[in-house]
Amino acid sequence: MGKYDGSKCLICGEAFKDADDVVVCPDCGTPYHRSCYLEEGRCINTELHENGSFWEPELEAKAQQAASGEGEPIRCARCGQENPPEGLFCNKCGLPLTGESLNQQRSFNENTAHNYNDPGQGYGQPNMNAFGPGAVRFDQDSDIDGVKLGDYARYVGKNQFSFLTNFIRFGKYGGKASLNFCALIFPQYWFFYRKMPVIGAIYLVLSVALSIPTIMVMSAAGYLPEIAFVTETFLKSNDFNLMLNLTSSLMMAMQCISAIFANYWYYKQARRQITEIRSEESGVLEEGTEEAVRLRISGKGGTSFPAFLMAVLISNALVVLTVFLMNKL
Numbered sequence: 001m002g003k004y005d006g007s008k009c010l011i012c013g014e015a016f017k018d019a020d021d022v023v024v025c026p027d028c029g030t031p032y033h034r035s036c037y038l039e040e041g042r043c044i045n046t047e048l049h050e051n052g053s054f055w056e057p058e059l060e061a062k063a064q065q066a067a068s069g070e071g072e073p074i075r076c077a078r079c080g081q082e083n084p085p086e087g088l089f090c091n092k093c094g095l096p097l098t099g100e101s102l103n104q105q106r107s108f109n110e111n112t113a114h115n116y117n118d119p120g121q122g123y124g125q126p127n128m129n130a131f132g133p134g135a136v137r138f139d140q141d142s143d144i145d146g147v148k149l150g151d152y153a154r155y156v157g158k159n160q161f162s163f164l165t166n167f168i169r170f171g172k173y174g175g176k177a178s179l180n181f182c183a184l185i186f187p188q189y190w191f192f193y194r195k196m197p198v199i200g201a202i203y204l205v206l207s208v209a210l211s212i213p214t215i216m217v218m219s220a221a222g223y224l225p226e227i228a229f230v231t232e233t234f235l236k237s238n239d240f241n242l243m244l245n246l247t248s249s250l251m252m253a254m255q256c257i258s259a260i261f262a263n264y265w266y267y268k269q270a271r272r273q274i275t276e277i278r279s280e281e282s283g284v285l286e287e288g289t290e291e292a293v294r295l296r297i298s299g300k301g302g303t304s305f306p307a308f309l310m311a312v313l314i315s316n317a318l319v320v321l322t323v324f325l326m327n328k329l
Helices: 034-040 046-051 057-067 099-103 108-117 149-156 160-173 181-185 187-193 197-210 212-220 238-280 289-300 305-327
Strands: 022-024 031-033
Touching: 022 034, 031 034, 149 160, 149 238, 149 289, 160 238, 181 187, 181 238, 187 197, 187 238, 187 305, 197 212, 197 238, 197 305, 212 238, 212 305, 238 289
Parallel strands: none
Antiparallel strands: 022 031
């Protein structure tokens, strides 16, 4: 018997013996006498199913202690909260209180990367860690400004932890500002990579336009084709220095705006496109529709490396075109 020594069948209440034919629930692992399970037709350990946890010998020992009034309060290893001896999860932060679950506790990023990225595994299991402002617990069904968190996760795809934390703050607690380092350094490429072509195109054109003084300097240094009127005297003139300082300041301001508001713009696009997809499918009740909707949301969002490469090529082409047009002046 081994693992089930001292444990009881939840249906008949009898302790397991070595000769017993024991079966376990495929979802939560709760053991039963085969005859009892067949008679009942289902697992009755609904609490484990609701919590998304698994049966362990320690859980039954805790239940027996609680029923007899025995047992010491359990102190959470994460936040220090004292919990009742029969508790399975910390009442304050949600950390599993059983020994095995505690050892297997993982970060939110590791947990959700498995749950959200694999369509066959479901999305956002109930035992996901607390995160976000105030350490409030969220799961796939949490409503964030009219859209479920699970749909946001499907839309985002890669790097969910950072984006979802910001999405929750935008939708639940207000505000529009955050920090996106990629959007600070190369905003035009980041927008294309995240399938935001309109904002990406605006930033791409502006970045090339504001780089004209830098293009002139690179041309004079021999890194780009020569521009006829760009001479050493021209580069040392006050007019050029004023233009160089002005365009550099505008470029820095543009990048700072992108770094602060890129995540919010991405959140608004995600909410709009998810809402559109859900609205289109709201009247369809055919089998398999929900999975098809999830795949549409994943396909609409995510990342696009080809779009990133296209933005790089277009940017270089615009630089060459700028040099050509300046030679025509």
